[in-house]
Amino acid sequence: MNWGMLLALFGAGLAVTTNCFGSSKGVGMVAEAASPVITEDSSKFGKLLVLMLLPGSQGLYGLVITILSLTQIGVLGGEVIPNTAAGVAKGGLFLLACLPMAFGGLASALLQARVALTGVHLISKRPQDSGKAVTSASLVELYALLSFVSSLLMVMSINGIKW
Amino acid sequence: MGPSISKYAYAVSGAHVYEKNFFRRTDMEKLLAAPSYEAVVAMLQERGWTMPEDTRDSGKILDLELSRAWAWVLKSAPDPTLFKVLILRNDYHNLKAGIKCLLSDFDVDQQFCKPSSIEPSLMKEAIETHAFEKLPAPFAELGQEVYDLLVRTGDGQMADVLIDRKCLDEITREAEASGVDLLKEEMEIYTATCNIKTAFRAIKTGKDSAFLEKALSTGNKTISKEKLVACADSEKKMEDLLSYLSTTSYSSGTKYLSSSPAEYEKWVDDQMISLLIPTKYSPLGPEPLIGFYLGKEAEIRNVRIVLAAKQNNLPLDVVSKRLRRLYE
Numbered sequence: 001m002n003w004g005m006l007l008a009l010f011g012a013g014l015a016v017t018t019n020c021f022g023s024s025k026g027v028g029m030v031a032e033a034a035s036p037v038i039t040e041d042s043s044k045f046g047k048l049l050v051l052m053l054l055p056g057s058q059g060l061y062g063l064v065i066t067i068l069s070l071t072q073i074g075v076l077g078g079e080v081i082p083n084t085a086a087g088v089a090k091g092g093l094f095l096l097a098c099l100p101m102a103f104g105g106l107a108s109a110l111l112q113a114r115v116a117l118t119g120v121h122l123i124s125k126r127p128q129d130s131g132k133a134v135t136s137a138s139l140v141e142l143y144a145l146l147s148f149v150s151s152l153l154m155v156m157s158i159n160g161i162k163w
Numbered sequence: 164m165g166p167s168i169s170k171y172a173y174a175v176s177g178a179h180v181y182e183k184n185f186f187r188r189t190d191m192e193k194l195l196a197a198p199s200y201e202a203v204v205a206m207l208q209e210r211g212w213t214m215p216e217d218t219r220d221s222g223k224i225l226d227l228e229l230s231r232a233w234a235w236v237l238k239s240a241p242d243p244t245l246f247k248v249l250i251l252r253n254d255y256h257n258l259k260a261g262i263k264c265l266l267s268d269f270d271v272d273q274q275f276c277k278p279s280s281i282e283p284s285l286m287k288e289a290i291e292t293h294a295f296e297k298l299p300a301p302f303a304e305l306g307q308e309v310y311d312l313l314v315r316t317g318d319g320q321m322a323d324v325l326i327d328r329k330c331l332d333e334i335t336r337e338a339e340a341s342g343v344d345l346l347k348e349e350m351e352i353y354t355a356t357c358n359i360k361t362a363f364r365a366i367k368t369g370k371d372s373a374f375l376e377k378a379l380s381t382g383n384k385t386i387s388k389e390k391l392v393a394c395a396d397s398e399k400k401m402e403d404l405l406s407y408l409s410t411t412s413y414s415s416g417t418k419y420l421s422s423s424p425a426e427y428e429k430w431v432d433d434q435m436i437s438l439l440i441p442t443k444y445s446p447l448g449p450e451p452l453i454g455f456y457l458g459k460e461a462e463i464r465n466v467r468i469v470l471a472a473k474q475n476n477l478p479l480d481v482v483s484k485r486l487r488r489l490y491e
Contacts, residue, residue: 029169033176033446040180117172117446121179 004091011095012069019062022109026055058105097154104147112140200473233278255330331380458490
């Protein structure tokens with residue numbers, strides 16, 4: 001059993017799974033909340049669409065981290081992690097590198113969805129304030145981006161570490 | 164516990180959309196200023212209220228509108244059973260009205276409150292055929308007990324006491340079981356203020372502590388049943404009751420008890436509504452739906468006052484003072 005490979009793949013899988021879970025739940029919640037508003041006034045769809053899409057970005061970030069990890073561990077390119085003690089450590093590092101995106105993305109997707117929900121209610125009552133609703137929800141995106149950049153830098157640097 | 168709060172996304176958003184059509188204070192004043200009953204009905208129709216064939220029956224207009232709001236809650240809420248406590252008192256009212264009408268040959272259909280969790284037709288059939296077992300617990304046992312009591316003794320007051328007490332006990336129990344803090348707080352105010360009203364009337368009419376022990380419900384956290392009961396046996400009775408109430412969170416409403424029962428009712432309704440206002444901005448959870456339904460009830464209560472005022476040509480300034488705080 002190549003434990004190093006297993007840990008690295010677990011990390012890569014975790015990054016995309018948790019983020020897609022958070023994003024699908026978030027987008028689903030906002031879309032559900034938007035449907036009564038659209039039923040009442042379909043012209044608000046455009047404004048609401050931005051809010052519906054916002055919690056979906058974390059799923060994409062997770063996918064990017066996963067693909068990048070796979071290109072570094074010999075699945076989609078790069079060298080396969082050796083089945084040695086150093087290989088196990090390297091696999092563990094890939095797992096750790098994926099964690100910021102896995103959990104930062106999950107939390108930010110769910111919290112962003114909550115902010116977007118309040119935005120849906122705001123647009124329902126005051127459509128002229130849609131910019132404020134989108135800006136508020138976008139603030140949470142910053143933390144998904146920070147998680148993404150952290151994971152990205154770590155995944156890109158692991159192969160450069162001298163053992 | 165009910166379902167996860169994220170399941171309420173659709174229902175809460177729908178409630179906030181529906182609420183946009185609720186009357187505000189300024190709308191109420193416009194209704195009040197309308198020249199006639201027919202003009203008020205026309206304004207209600209413009210707001211999207213469904214009208215019965217006979218618009219002269221204001222009770223039907225209001226029942227229809229409240230039932231529509233309730234049906235919407237049942238259709239949209241992920242766990243409708245959580246909200247049944249909000250209409251529990253209507254079921255107990257219907258049981259009481261049904262039995263009393265049967266024994267006094269009144270038309271029971273006119274007396275039923277809507278919406279209710281037990282279909283009025285089932286309630287009517289169970290009472291008319293004396294087949295109380297057709298009703299769900301605890302209505303089956305309670306209905307039989309009250310019917311037997313009325314047939315045996317004709318004591319209408321004791322029948323009221325039995326039903327009202329059971330109603331308040333069940334409301335407290337169901338609210339606690341829901342696990343929703345807002346529901347618990349709302350029902351606490353409702354049951355506690357009912358107990359206060361009962362204690363006040365009982366002491367005023369010279370009832371003893373044994374009567375109060377039977378009449379007052381248990382389980383309130385904001386008032387002590389023991390202390391209310393003890394007032395009936397004390398030397399100064401009413402003074403002691405008012406003095407005890409002044410130490411509770413209901414002290415500001417105590418002054419209305421002796422001056423005007425209608426003002427006391429208004430004070431209670433306003434207290435309940437003020438607790439709901441923060442839910443208007445909640446994006447998730449059952450609380451906005453509780454606010455929606457109780458808010459609709461407050462609106463209906465005000466429209467009832469306005470319609471009654473128009474039908475009876477009551478002075479506007481007097482009626483205006485009776486209008487409740489709205490969910491806005």
